[in-house]
Amino acid sequence: MLFHNIAIIDAEGETRENMNIRTDGAFIASVEPCENDLSDARKLHKDVYDGTGKLLIPGFFNNHTHVPMTLTRGYGEKLPLADWLVTRIFPFEALLTEEDVYWGSMLGIAEMLRGGTVSFTDMYMRIQGVFRAVMETGIKANLSNGLTGDDTTVLKETAWYRETEQMRRDAKTSNGRVIADASLHAQYTSTVSLVRAIADYARENELHMHVHLSESEAEHENCKALHGKTPTKFFTDLGLFDVPTTVAHAVYIEGEDYDLLLDKGVSLCHAPSSNLKLGSGLADVKSWRDHGLRVTIGTDGAGSNNNLDMIEEVTLASYLAKGLHRDPLLFSTGELLTFATRNGALAQGREDTGLLEPGYRADLVVVDMNAFHFQPMYDYGTNLFTNANASDVALTMVDGRVLYRNGEFATIDIEKVVWNAKRVRDEKLAQLNV
16 A cells, blocks of 8 residues: 555654655555655555545554453443442453453454554453454454462463463464463452462563553552562562563552663553543653653553543543643653554564554554644644544554554444444343342
8 A cells, every 4th residue: 555645753753744655565665755646646556545634653552451341331430449340340250251252352442443553452351252353353462361369379270371371372373463471460469479370480481471560559558568568579579570561550659669660671551541530540651751661551441441542542641741740841742652652562572563664564543634623734743642532543554454444444343243242231231130
């Protein structure tokens, strides 16, 4: 495909208009100034996309989510985190089958593709259902089951172990689109012996790690009271961060936590909507960045967001930082875009994507800025994380394949997906006598 006469945001974060970007198979072939008109371009190329009034960017990497939780969207409202999990979410999720997880994943993936997400890092259960949805839709993903347990838990006797081993095998058949991760749910849903066991497993099998970290003040302070150390120090001492790790939330990290995370090369995923909705607090992303930590962005699950709109999430992250530090210059468009694209790709272990440069994978998104709410236009880049949202995405491409374009999905029967999501909801509510 040739994206003709389109605007881009370059490596320095500057907007460059009137550009031509050509893809060849799964990769970007060229990025150069546009020097011909549309009619001439169509004589030279089979598939030409008119980029007039549009912005082309690398696709978004949603670095922390629970995609099947689309099935619980709106179910646990007006509850604090602990009550939300224990009284609503855990009982509902306990009833979900692998087939249910598949339909919830299909719904979430459709929402993400519509909003420009090309890859996501997921933590859930019955993950073969998520894998099936990923393979059918064409998106990319790092998939894991979030381990929970106590001192009686034997790792190799758990559903977690069976699913993770199966995912390691399945990922090898995905042509690189799926990466199998190890995942621990959190410090407060595990024990010392369990953390050691999963840390050893991840290290022996060279897997990335995904874990919730210091999401709430109670979680953070209870760990200090119980173990005499922060969750970051607790995990570091037990070897959990000895493999490449992405931690979600990190709202309450403090003191030496920053140096420990930096020393271990841990990536931090900011999920501002979920943090705010659940009353968890405000993560200081400026401090993350200033300490040299890799910042990524995630939506969390739709049960606590309640959408999977990465543009909205990045915009909110920007505004929160500006308000928290009373600095309207935090952060630049280029820096925000890096958080949500290249940094996310690197956190997932995907070195060959997340940049708009020749030789990188054609994981691309077009944002249509012809709509009236962008007018009059001064700068495409500035408008991306101020007044754009998921509905402004016109095209999402993964590995050079268009998966979403102008309201149409190439690989998803959205009406069938929505019907099945409603069916699952009704079945589970009946089982719960709600």
